Each structure stands twice: as structure tokens, then as C-alpha cells.
């Protein structure tokens with residue numbers, strides 16, 4: 001049996017195509033106003049700068065505007081909080097994204113939580129996380145929400161399956177686990193203190209690699225027929241899960257690159273459009 005490739009690049013492109021007319025409709029109904037995403041980049045980390053650039057480009061592709069706020073690495077938490085407050089109050093801004101990670105010494109959690117929940121299109125606030133966890137309406141953290149869209153599009157059964165999430169970060173592993181739980185998976189979360197990681201990976205019907213360590217998860221550990229999602233991205237197109245052997249073992253898997261990454265960006269853009277529709281009352 002050939003494994004199904006969960007092509008995030010193709011699905012993200014389709015999502016963008018459905019978003020462009022929604023942006024057009026907002027412009028018509030809101031007298032020329034357009035959805036606006038504000039991105040805040042603190043410091044000069046090249047990878048973060050590339051991600052922010054990619055998000056700005058995606059805004060352009062669907063006809064939205066973006067505002068780019070660049071702050072030096074020595075910016076203080078107080079200065080970032082002031083900028084976020086300003087963007088919260090700006091009625092022309094519909095979504096705010098603080099690029100993660102921020103430089104050491106900045107209280108990232110305080111900055112995330114200062115974002116008005118109605119503009120938290122990246123799904124990073126405690127309030128949004130709590131609401132999502134409770135099954136209430138909230139913008140989901142973009143990477144796990146993008147993964148859920150990919151699973152849904154490909155009609156991957158989740159209810160009753162054993163999902164193993166390797167990683168428990170606030171933006172990825174934890175919200176991923178809750179989203180899968182909300183879809184009735186039986187969920188195991190593994191992390192750096194987990195003993196015998198292999199034994200848990202071996203049980204996964206759905207495996208999510210979100211560790212940030214190149215090919216830490218070995219293909220030999222994977223249960224035959226498992227659905228394998230690799231959120232990791234490292235130089236050279238390496239993920240968190242070993243590539244060799246994967247197509248022969250998995251029933252479906254995300255390519256790296258072209259799997260999870262494009263879905264993260266498409267989800268951010270979709271959530272910004274939804275926020276603009278809500279703000280401008282055009283829906």
C-alpha cells in the first residue's frame with residue numbers, strides 16, 4: 001500500500017483561493033477597508049525574519065494588508081507591551097502576531113497575554129488556549145489548528161484513535177493534544193522527561209512530532225499504518241521524524257518541507273480574515 005502524502009502546500013494554496021474572495025467581500029461591505037495583520041518582530045534572528053516575511057507575502061497573495069513592526073533586540077518587555085496596547089486600540093488592525101521566540105530577557109508570556117483576544121489570530125493567549133481547551137470558540141494556535149485542518153481535509157479518523165504528541169510547548173504540543181482530545185482521540189503527551197519514548201511512539205495511531213530535534217523520532221519506532229505528522233523543520237529539509245523508511249511504514253504522512261509549515265501560515269491568514277469579518281461586521 002502506498003502512503004498518502006498529506007500535502008500541506010496544496011491545501012494551503014486552496015485555502016488562500018477561498019480567502020481572496022472573502023477579502024474582496026470585506027472591501028466591498030466595509031467601504032474599501034481591508035483586513036490588516038500586524039506582525040511584531042523583536043531582534044534580528046534570520047529565521048524569524050524569514051517567517052515574518054512569508055506571513056506578509058501570504059497577506060499580499062489574498063489581497064490583505066500587513067503592518068510590520070520591527071523592534072531591536074534590546075527592546076524591553078514594557079516597550080513591547082506598549083506597542084501591543086497601541087495595536088489593540090487601532091481599529092484598522094484585525095490581527096496581531098508577535099513572532100516567537102522573542103530574545104532572552106523578554107517576558108514572552110506577558111507579551112502574548114497582552115494581545116486582545118479578539119485580535120489573537122495566532123492563538124497564543126492563555127485566554128484563547130483556555131477557551132479552545134473548553135471547546136469554546138477561540139482562534140486556535142496556528143500550527144496545531146493547521147494540522148487539524150489537514151487531518152480533516154484528508155478525512156483521517158481521529159475519534160477513538162491513540163494520538164501521541166511528542167512535545168508540550170505552549171504554542172504547539174499542548175494545544176495540539178487538546179485539539180485531538182476535543183476530537184475524541186485518546187491522547188498521550190511525551191516530553192524531554194518521558195522515559196522510553198520509543199515505547200509510546202510505537203503505540204501511536206496518530207503521531208505528532210513537535211520536538212525541535214532533527215530526526216529524533218526514528219521511523220523504526222512507528223506503528224505500521226500510523227498517520228505521521230512532522231511539525232519540525234531544520235536546515236536541509238529535515239524534520240523531527242526520520243524520513244527514511246517512513247513511506248513504507250505510515251499510512252499517511254506530512255512531507256518536510258511542504259506539510260505543516262504552509263498550513264500554519266494559511267491558518268493565520270484565515271483567522272485574520274475571520275477577525276476582520278467580525279470587527280467590520282461584514283458577515
Ligand code: NAP
Pocket residue numbers: 143166167168169170171172173190191192193194197209210211212213216231232233234240260261262264265
Ligand atoms: P519547543 O518550544 O522547543 O518545545 C519542544 C518540546 O519538545 C518540549 O516540550 C520538549 O520537552 C520536547 N522535547 C525536547 N527534547 C525531547 C526529547 N529528547 N524527547 C522528548 N521530548 C523532547 O519547540 P516548539 O516551538 O514546540 O517547536 C517544535 C518543532 O516544531 C520545532 O522543530 C519547530 O521548528 C517546529 N515548528 C514548526 C512550525 C511550523 O509552522 N511548521 C511552527 C512552530 C514550530 P520539555 O517541555 O520537557 O522541555
